[in-house]
Amino acid sequence: MSDGLQYNSLESLETLRKSALAEFEAIGTEADAENFRIKYLGKKGILSELKKSLGTMAPDQRAVFGAAVNSLSKDVEGKFKETPWQNKNAGSAADSGFDPTLPGFPFSSGSLHPLMKIRNEIRDIFITMGFSIAYGPEVESDYYNFQALNMPPFHPARDMQDTFYISDKTVLRTHTSPVQIRVMEKQKPPIRAIMPGRVYRNEEISARSYCLFHQIEGLYVDENVSFSDLKGTLLAFSRSFFDEKTHIKIRPSYFPFTEPSVEVDVECFLCKGKGCGICKYSGWLEILGAGMVHPNVFKYCGIDPEKYTGFAFGMGIERIALLKYGIDDIRLFYENDARFLKQF
Amino acid sequence: MKIVYSWLKDFVDINVPVQEVADALTKAGIEVASINSIHIPDGVKVAKVISKNPHPNADKLSLCEVDAGNGEILQIVCGAPNVTASMTVALATEGTVLGEDFTIKKAKIRGVESRGMLCSEKELGISDNNSGIISLPSDYRTGAPLSEYIVDDAVIEIEITPDRGDCLSVLGVAREVSASFGKPLKQTARIPEEKNGDSISSAISVNIETKERCPRYMGRLVRGVTIGPSPEWMQRRLSMAGLRPINNIVDITNYILIQYGQPMHAFDYNAVDGRKIIVKQSQSLGISQFTTLDGIERKLAGDDLLICDAKKPTALAGIMGGLGSQITDSTKDVFLECAFFEQTGVRKTSKRLGLSTDSSYRFERGVDPAQGLENAINTAAYLMQEIAGGTVSAGKIDTHSEPFPEKKMTLRPSRASRILGVEFDEERITALLTSIGIITTKEGDDKLQCSVPLFRHDISEEADLVEEVGRLFGYDKIPAVQYSQVKLTNPPSCTETNRDNARSALCYFGLNELITNSMVSEAKRKLITPSTEPVKILNPLNPDMTEMRTTLAITLLESVAYNLNRKNNNNRFFEIGKTFRPDSTTGLAQEKDILAIIIEGSCFPKSWGNVELQNDFFILKGIIETFADHCALDSFSYSKLEQHGPLYTPESASIRGSNGIMGTIGRVSEQICKTFGIKSSVFYAELDLTAWLSTPKPLPKYKNLPKFPALERDFSFVMPDTLDSDTVKKEIESLSGLVGNVRPFDVYRGEKLGAGSKSVTFSVEFRSPEKTLNDDDVQDVCNKIILVMKEKHSAELRK
Structure with missing residues (x-):
């Protein structure tokens, strides 16, 4: 109050402005800022007192002086609001308490879908092995989905894949294998490609199966590709993806478009083959189907099966993601509960 | 299929734990689903x-x-x-x-x-x-x-791949076990004692009208049987194999089915009209319906094969008998049918009728037309004689009594070696193939002639023989190559790079990536894109998935609703997925790669240091602009949607960019939100990325950094409400080479301005590559800006 009364001329207000601004510039700590605030802007600060003193002035003086006080007050307040300490003080419980444990600004991190993550992990391994990437349509012709893959109409193997039909000649592809045909039609060997994509099966939805899922298909065609190359490639993949010491096991199986056809089991990454809940105590995980490209398939694509040989393989991304992340219900991938998605 | 271990032992002399048999079968390519040990508990x-x-x-x-x-x-x-x-x-x-x-x-x-x-x-x-x-x-x-x-016994449940129809029997599995363990296969077939003087040929005749559909038909007649329960051992085996015992005659045909994989049919001989069996297609009979013994009336197509007597059809060939021809408690004489029906024909009928039986399942996959058929019918007749007290008439019907030609093909050991990656010589191959009954003879240099048993329908060419060699040799013994031919050049895929870039940009922005169903309901598609024609699914799984999506809005809205129902608030999601439209030129679909973004609730929830920031149109637009920036895309242009459709409110716009990018953005209409059960405000955008994805990302082109500082001037214009800020921005930018960036930063509407007007303040940056600009340098340009805005756009500088 006594301070306030010192400033009774416009000149003195200019002096006050200068000193306030100088003090403002000198603020270096939170404590400085708080002192500044109390000194100028507090309830009993210089500016408040000045405003109170206006009432005692002569009316003609009051108009000019009042305007100057208001302008100064506005400037100082405005300046002070720019200081980084202003916000913190307003937010902390006590004026003097700096609480670094308060949460930071509520940005939120996004997430990439677990299926896409697994897809890309698999993709990247094959890219380093020299595989390129190819795509094909999801609405596919019966010819590419079945016939050119050595499954003529009424072939019993068609029963292995419950099919959605768009017309009698068009289906929702049941596997990514038709992309093999499309690639081989367009490109002459050597061919080394992987083909990721969505496939459809007309199966009841349950914890273990969904009406669509995602596959990655692989194809390698050259003059002397053998089963031994297939084994080496899949072993290398398994070791890159799961564990450097992983083993694989190969069982005979059947796909109409490969001969021989095999299933490839990968040693359980969790128990290292000892047996656990994930591998149903077998020590092995059924991950891949594979085989040597059937000569008939080469013929459909105009590739000479005497000159070229090749292997193909395919795996389900969902299956691998379920195993790798320990997820017990495939529907979680498509229900998109944010609490699920944010875990990846 | 369930294989009873003790039954298997009738064929092969093995005495190993059942697990060892299961392991051998797995190695042979027969998947073992489960093993059920049978042990009657003490007590x-x-x-x-x-x-x-x-x-x-x-x-x-x-x-x-x-x-x-x-x-x-x-x-x-x-x-x-x-x-x-x-x-x-x-x-x-x-x-x-x-x-x-x-x-x-x-x-x-x-x-x-x-x-x-x-x-x-x-x-x-x-x-x-x-x-x-x-x-x-x-x-x-x-x-x-x-x-x-x-x-003590065990039941091994196995799964047989569709090519191995020959394994759908105890005998078939025994063949593999015999090869695995190196033990010979035992003979189990029996021959009945025939009664002289009662010849089958005088008792019944068989006529095959379509030989290609039924290459072989055998028949036997067993007279004077007594229908009753089959013996306990047979009932036990059948029930362990998963079949329900019925009576001795039916049980015997089922027993033969499981034992040899040969379906048979037993007719009540006295119900066969005219003592005649005719095998023909339904069209030549002129009927269109047939009631099978399960009492269901089946609609026939012209080429369905029927077994008929002189008056009527009595069975759907190879699939199921007809109502009225089956064995009853009063049956005395049994006519046994044992035939080979051609695979595709049976499959067509079975598929069309949705009627799959143990019998059709085996015919579709192929039975043994030669010795297998004979063994089956002889053993069945023998069992009827032994068990049901019947007398077997002399002779048998056989429409293919001459021997079948041998199935021969050539295998080159060099080919097997090349495909499998292991050196195989003739001797080694011969030893392997002989174990499964394939007879090899040397035909010339690098040529082995192989004679393949007729029951192996899966072997028809060299590649199939190569598989047998590999399978019998053991895939585990084939070495895995350590070094493959190396491909040194592998340029990155621009589609993958672009997609990953887009996804990570949105993820950094705090959006969660979704993967949603691409099959949606017609009702929901009509709600959102009523005029687009969809790709429809003929056999949808359920009414919610009848067609392929034409927009990602449906499933993204569903995801938001799903989360809100679980109290997960403030959702922001994106998906890059396909939409589908019919494509008459290819007969397939036009598939587009669509980026969809949906935001709901607040962008930043209220916290101690900030107030809540609600999501709105411009937050979503900001996300898209930043996405474009991250992906080095030229900036997009936005214009108000003329027809916002049912999805959006009028607060919506179309988006256009280079590389064919186009789409829409806007606030989702209340009606749509309501339909999906969403109460909060939702903003949605959809961009077609198809063409851009396959466009290589351009290299950034370095521009020299400005040498001199810029001068900024603000202009507030009062202008018609209908004038877009973008138009003004482009106008000002075009007026002088000195004008750099033009940025609208304040918009005001108020009574003072009057209806139909708004005030927009633009910050204009002036810059010269040659010097630091001062007021005088830009005065002319400023005047020009004011003049042009006034004359061309009716925008007055605000006083």
Whole structure:
């Protein structure tokens, strides 16, 4: 109050402005800022007192002086609001308490879908092995989905894949294998490609199966590709993806478009083959189907099966993601509960 | 298919733990789904029911006096409907452990003491049959442990791939086991004693009208059979194999089906009109309907194959018999059919009718037309003679009595070596193939002629033989190459790079990536894109998935609703997925790669240091602008949607960018939100990225950094509400080379300005590459800006 009364001329207000601004510039700590605030802007600060003193002035003086006080007050307040300490003080419980444990600004991190993550992990391994990437349509012709893959109409193997039909000649592809045909039609060997994509099966939805899922298909065609190359490639993949010491096991199986056809089991990454809940105590995980490209398939694509040989393989991304992340219900991938998605 | 281990042992002399057999089958390519060991627990005895009385306190229970042997008479409460006095039963005595850990104790059941339990087949672990207690042959000695009669066994459940129809029998599995263990296959077929003087040829005639559909038809006649239950051993084997015993004749045909994989049909001979069997297509019969023995009337297509007598059809060939021709309790004479029906024909009919039977399943996959057929019919007739007391008439019908030609093909050992990656010589190949009955002869240099058994329908060319060589050799023994041919150049895929870039930009922005169903309901598509034609699914899984999506809005809105219902608020999601439209030129679909973004609730929830920031149109637009920036895309242009459709409110715009990018953005209409059960404000955008994805990302082109500082001037214009800020921005930018960035930063509407007007403040940056600009340097340009805005756009500088 006594301070306030010192400033009774416009000149003195200019002096006050200068000193306030100088003090403002000198603020270096939170404590400085708080002192500044109390000194100028507090309830009993210089500016408040000045405003109170206006009432005692002569009316003609009051108009000019009042305007100057208001302008100064506005400037100082405005300046002070720019200081980084202003916000913190307003937010902390006590004026003097700096609480670094308060949460930071509520940005939120996004997430990439677990299926896409697994897809890309698999993709990247094959890219380093020299595989390129190819795509094909999801609405596919019966010819590419079945016939050119050595499954003529009424072939019993068609029963292995419950099919959605768009017309009698068009289906929702049941596997990514038709992309093999499309690639081989367009490109002459050597061919080394992987083909990721969505496939459809007309199966009841349950914890273990969904009406669509995602596959990655692989194809390698050259003059002397053998089963031994297939084994080496899949072993290398398994070791890159799961564990450097992983083993694989190969069982005979059947796909109409490969001969021989095999299933490839990968040693359980969790128990290292000892047996656990994930591998149903077998020590092995059924991950891949594979085989040597059937000569008939080469013929459909105009590739000479005497000159070229090749292997193909395919795996389900969902299956691998379920195993790798320990997820017990495939529907979680498509229900998109944010609490699920944010875990990846 | 279920294979009973003891049955398998009829064919191969092996005595190893069942697990070893299972492992061998797995290695041979037969998947083992489960092994069920059968072991009658200690304490289960053969017992005899002496009397059966109603339980005093329960309607469905009976009170039985049971002779447990050694003079021990026990009172037992039994709930089975089939318990009767004098029945021979399996009694689990006190202390017996059934299953994992069910111990039988003396107990009071509804107030009456019970001292043991009478068991069903399921309770004993023999089969899945739990319909009543097991009825044992009366000659089993009362008091004996049941395990004396029902010895330890196992049931191996296997899955057979569609190419290996020859493995759909005990015999077929035995062949593989025989090859794996190097043990010979035992002969199990029997030949009946034929009665002279009663020749089948005078009793019945068979005429095949379509030889290609039925290459071989065999028949035998068994007279004077007595219908009754089949013997206990046969019933047990059938039920362990998963078949329900019916009567001796039907059981015998089923027994042959499981044993040899050959479906047979037994006709009541006296019901065969005109003593004639004719095999023909339904069109030549002029009928369109046929009732199968399950009582269902089936609609026939012209090429369905029927077994007929002189007057009427009696069976759907290879699939199911007709109503009225089956064996009944009064049947005396049986005509046995044992045929080879061509695979595709059976499959067509079975598929079309949705009728798959044990019989059709095997015909579709191919049965053994040669020796297999003969063994099946002879053994069946033999069993009818032995078990049902029948007399087998002399001779048999056989429409293909001449031997089938051998199936021969050439295998080059060099080819096998090349495909498999292991050196195979002729000797090695011969040893392997002989183990499964393929006879090889040297045909020339690097040529082996292989004669393949006719039941191996899966082997028709060299590649198939190569597979057999690999399979029998053992894939585990083929080495894995350590170094493959290396491809040194592998340029990155721009589609993958672009997609990953887009996804990570949105993820950094705090959006969660979704993967949603691409099949949606017609109703929902009509709600959002009523005028687009969809790709429809002929056989949808359910009414919610009848067509392929034309927009991602449906499933993204569903995801938001799903999360809100679970109290997950403030959702922001994106998906890059496909949409589908019919494409008449290819007959397939136009598939587009669409980026969809949906935001709901607040962008930043209220926290101690900030107020809540609600999501709105411009937050979503900001996300898209930043996405574009991250992906080095030229900035997009936005214009108000003329037709915002049902999805959006008028607060919506179309988006256009280079590389074919286009789309829409806007606030989702209240009506749509309501339909999806969403109460908060939702903003949605969809961009077609198809063309951009396959466009290589351009290299950033370095521009020299400005040498001199910029000068900024603000202009507030009062202008018509309808004038876009973008138009003004472009106008000002075009007026002088000195103008750099033009940025609208304040928009004001108010009464002072009057209706139809707004005030927009633009910050204009002036920059020269040559010097630091001062006021005088830009005065002319400023005047020009004001003039042009006034004359061209009716925008006045605000005073």
